Amino acid sequence: MTDAYLRRRHFYEDISGSLVIAAATDDTTVVAAKASQTIYVQRVHFVVTTLSATTGSAWNLQDDNGTPRVLTDAISTVFTGAFDRDYGPEGLPATEGKGLVVNIAATGAVGLIQWEGYRRLTATVAA
Numbered sequence: 412m413t414d415a416y417l418r419r420r421h422f423y424e425d426i427s428g429s430l431v432i433a434a435a436t437d438d439t440t441v442v443a444a445k446a447s448q449t450i451y452v453q454r455v456h457f458v459v460t461t462l463s464a465t466t467g468s469a470w471n472l473q474d475d476n477g478t479p480r481v482l483t484d485a486i487s488t489v490f491t492g493a494f495d496r497d498y499g500p501e502g503l504p505a506t507e508g509k510g511l512v513v514n515i516a517a518t519g520a521v522g523l524i525q526w527e528g529y530r531r532l533t534a535t536v537a538a
Contacts, residue, residue: 415500423531442511447534451502461521468517474505488520
């Protein structure tokens with residue numbers, strides 16, 4: 412039997428992926444926006460392998476709205492290690508019609524971000 416996380420990604424559009432972060436990587440759109448659809452983030456795995464010398468340096472996932480909806484709490488990159496966030500099978504929704512962005516508060520740290528989620532139609536579409 413398929414777990415509830417995977418079932419949603421099979422039924423809707425799977426937007427899971429990963430981004431290797433180099434020291435010079437800045438904010439990056441990782442899932443493009445689609446009108447009338449909403450992205451849901453189910454799980455996120457952050458790995459910081461090289462520290463940032465910048466105080467206040469952090470990574471998170473947010474949408475690309477003018478006033479972004481932050482989907483994960485900020486992971487400080489002044490510590491190395493792996494940090495997992497689980498938002499359940501339904502996941503946290505981004506703003507409808509907006510894309511998904513890896514937000515990097517200050518460059519310098521190195522590591523990886525992996526996310527699991529799906530996108531589904533949430534607006535009423537005229538026939």
